[in-house]
Amino acid sequence: MKDKTKGIMGNSIETVRDTDSLFIPDNYRGSIAFNMESANGKRELAESVCPTKALLPFKENYSDLLLDYGKCIMCGYCAEITPKLIKINSKPASPVNTRASMIERLGPQIPSLASYEQTGNELRGKIQELFGRSLAIREVDAGSCNGCEVEITALNNPIYDIERFGIHFVSSPRHADLLLVTGPASKNMEVALKRTYDAMPGPKIVIAVGACACSGGIFGDTYSTTGGIGNVIPVDVYIPGCPPRPQTLLCGILLAIGRTLSHTK
Amino acid sequence: MNTIYLDKYKNEMLEKFADKIDKVEENGNEIHFILKDVNDVPLTCNHVYSILGTRLATIICTDELGIKNGFVLRYVFGKENREDIFIFITAVVSQSLFFPSIALQIPAAALYEREIKEMFGLTPTGNPDTRSLVLHEFPEGIFPLRKEFLLKTKVARQQRQYQFLKVEGDGICEIPVGPVHAGIIEPGHFRFSVLGENIINLETRLGYAHKGIEKLAESMKLDDALLLAERISGDESVANSTAYCQAVEKISGIRIPKRAENIRVVFGEMERIYNHISTLAGISTDAGFAFGAARLYILKERLMQLNESLSGSRILFGVNRIGGVRCDISAQDSRLVISTIGTVLRDFDKIISFLKAKSSFMDRLKDAGRIPRKAAQDLGVVGVVARAAGIDVDTRHDHPYAGYLPRNHRTPQQIIEDQIEMEKRSGDALARFEVRVREVRNSAAMVEEMLDLDCDGTFTGMPEKITPYRSALGYSESHRGQTVHWIMIGKDNSIFRYKIRTASFCNWPIIGHAVLKDIVPDFPLVNKSLDLSYSGNDL
The missing domain is CATH 3.30.460.80 (NADH:ubiquinone oxidoreductase Nqo5 subunit)
Incomplete structure (x- = not known):
């Protein structure tokens, strides 16, 4: 338990130990839910306000709306204009293995989220199993707005303290097992990103962090961007969000390690 | 005015x-x-x-x-x-x-x-330096902001040499750093010319984060470009979106409600507080004092959680809208803000007085990265960096916007005292540290003052039809300094031209002057104390 009596300089333990202390407020824009009963004529309206074209155009063979979490920047414009059809949910969308599975058939399926510490402990076990030592991560900013960097930095603060799960950030790709990449991969960073990837020893794990890294996000695919990390280097896990919160980042790392583990078995 | x-x-x-x-x-x-x-x-x-x-x-x-x-x-x-x-x-x-x-x-x-x-x-x-800034390996003859150039044009990569300034002499070495850095920071390249450990020259080459924001905005609706403005630099989202909204509101002649103006100030100052604390933590890290940084990061996290409970985003995305604000602050929220900032500030004071009592920490900051006032003036440096070098510029007072008031009438005595205070500021990392500490406290007081939201209304409505080719300037003071956005509206409420100039664009050139009396290991500390955004510069 936290000892709050000693104050900030009293070596109190601030690190989260339970779910309650990492409470997600109701107004957090984490995922999107649809109420198809009130879809009449509103679908096109919702599609038309989406700034990143994450709501996919209606097709006859789908009865549901389709949302591409790889593009969604959680601006909430669609829910504002069609409040009955679209609801923003505070539960964060979960990381996935393939770019295609970010396009979700929307129904009631909202991912369940274990507590931050449970996720971390599971991760620690798997890292131990896979490497027999700790996990080394290299972060590369391939042209992000620095929002994702703020959240990745937060993973290292005493509250999230990712090092207790045997994960640490290293300064060279040559020491890294895993590459966390943010940004739409600007054209100017393309070569540097490739060279960073090449410098890593195998097995190489790559995680695309945030909507920009997944698809180009709001910056899209233009003269100066490549439209997502996947167009530059192979990606193992995609983490949606703009920016993803620290819990989701941890879930993404867990997914990536779990996947590599199952491949090695 | x-x-x-x-x-x-x-x-x-x-x-x-x-x-x-x-x-x-x-x-x-x-x-x-x-x-x-x-x-x-x-x-x-x-x-x-x-x-x-x-x-x-x-x-x-x-x-x-x-x-x-x-x-x-x-x-x-x-x-x-x-x-x-x-x-x-x-x-x-x-x-x-x-x-x-x-x-x-x-x-x-x-x-x-x-x-x-x-x-x-x-x-x-007559400009001696016309080297490329952001189009690194683009072929010659590509001019993205010309109307004839199409946004989605894909051009082939072409090898181009960038000419760095060459320092010659016995024992001079070059150290290239970046664009991928050792820490969790943005991309940029630094070229040091050193003699032993002493920095003789530093040249920065930026543009790695160039995403074509200005060109992209020309293809967007006004509402969507607002989201783009928030993502110019993620940690300055409120300052940039405020500047953007004000430019559009000025063009279309909208006056936003008083309450919305005050809410913009509250979020703007909350943004300043959490970022200043983050920078102070970064300074502590780069001075080799992890304990101070860890304590300050705890405060930053508390403030980010506060941001989230008010706006639904930990870095305050989605606060502004053209014609007002998107999220209101209820009476209950106000109490939460005041109590959270109150406790954060109490802890902040404890940490700062602890840091100031550590001679190894203070020695490290003193005289590191000293900026000559003349150079700062000539290069048009803004924000904390300018104020720490004794240049009294602050858009909040100089060009009052939103709920900010012009500076109160000062007595001649106060004016002289302020001038003396400015004269004393030496432009080193310690001065920037102290200015930030002072601003955290001021901002906290300002938030409390502004939360007295007895007036109504957060939104006046969107402009229906704006006369094409009208333009206006929007501006704000981010935690890095003056932010200026200029918008010209095109046909059918489109954007004809969106010119963005963040504080980082003004402040990056000064770094080459700041490190001239330092050694290479001081560079991270000096860089952090200047707190520059790469994305905000490269656009």
Whole structure:
């Protein structure tokens, strides 16, 4: 338990130990839910306000709306204009293995989220199993707005303290097992990103962090961007969000390690 | 805004340059002098800059071949000290695609001219440095901001050599650093020339995070470009979106409700507090004192959780909208803000007095990265960096916007005291540390004051139809300094041109001057104490 009596300089333990202390407020824009009963004529309206074209155009063979979490920047414009059809949910969308599975058939399926510490402990076990030592991560900013960097930095603060799960950030790709990449991969960073990837020893794990890294996000695919990390280097896990919160980042790392583990078995 | 001053400058300029000025236009606190000939730009700009005592706010180039007769240049100068005026010198570049450089008289203009050369293909005659900024390996002859260039054009990569300044002599070595850095930071390249450990020269090469934001905005709806403005630099989302909204509101003549103005201030100051604390934590890390950093990061996390419970985003995305704000602050929220910031501030004071008692920490900061005041003035440095070097600039007072009030009337004694305080600031990392600490406290007080939201209304409505080709300047003070956005509306409420100039663009050049008396291991500390955004610079 936290000892709050000693104050900030009293070596109190601030690190989260339970779910309650990492409470997600109701107004957090984490995922999107649809109420198809009130879809009449509103679908096109919702599609038309989406700034990143994450709501996919209606097709006859789908009865549901389709949302591409790889593009969604959680601006909430669609829910504002069609409040009955679209609801923003505070539960964060979960990381996935393939770019295609970010396009979700929307129904009631909202991912369940274990507590931050449970996720971390599971991760620690798997890292131990896979490497027999700790996990080394290299972060590369391939042209992000620095929002994702703020959240990745937060993973290292005493509250999230990712090092207790045997994960640490290293300064060279040559020491890294895993590459966390943010940004739409600007054209100017393309070569540097490739060279960073090449410098890593195998097995190489790559995680695309945030909507920009997944698809180009709001910056899209233009003269100066490549439209997502996947167009530059192979990606193992995609983490949606703009920016993803620290819990989701941890879930993404867990997914990536779990996947590599199952491949090695 | 002060109409007396507006008329004064108008008459003075008209009298002096009667034969050179074609037209004068006014737009709120902006006064535009439209020149007959682009070759008169140096003369008039120099007068506005040195005789009228203004600061260069930005230089805007637009491709108006379709509506006028060429590329139009707008030199924007801000007049501070309670006058709150922006003077525009406007000129059309002729068919020759050359324009006279003003960089030798106004050094701050050099980077803008390079930018114009690269993005529009207009050559500044007399500017000695026209190397590329953001189009690193693009083929020659590509000018993205020209209207004829299409946003989605994919061009082949072409090897191009970038000429760094070469320092020669016995024992001089070069250290290249980046674009991928050792820490969790943004991309940029630094080229050190060193003699032993001493830095002889430092050159930065940026542009790695160039995402074509200005060009992209031209294809967007007004509402969508607001989201883009928030993502110019993720941690300055409120400052940038505020500047963007104010520009659009000024063009369409909307006045937002008082409550919305105050809410913008509250979020703007909350943003300043969490970022200043983050920078102070970073300074502590780079000075090799992890304990102080860890404590400060705890406070930052508490503030980010507060951000989230108010706005639904930990970095305050989605706060603003054109015509008001998107999220209201209820009475319950206000109490939460006041109590959270209250406890954070109490803890903050404890941590700061602890840090200040550590001689190894203070010694590390003292004299590191000292910025000469003259260099800061010439390069037009803004924000904390300028204030720590004794230059009293702050957009919140100089050009009051949203709920900010003009600086209260000061007695002669207070004015002198303020001047003495400014004189004492030495422009080193310690001065920047102390200015940030002071601003955290001021901002906390300001938030509390502004939360007295007894008036109603957060939104007045969106502009229906805006007259095409009207333009306006929007500005705000981010935690890094003055942010200036200029928008020209096109047909059917589209964006014709969106020129963004963040504080980082003004402050990056100073880093080469700041490290000249330092050794290489001091560089991370100096860099962090300047707190520059790469994304905000590269766009």
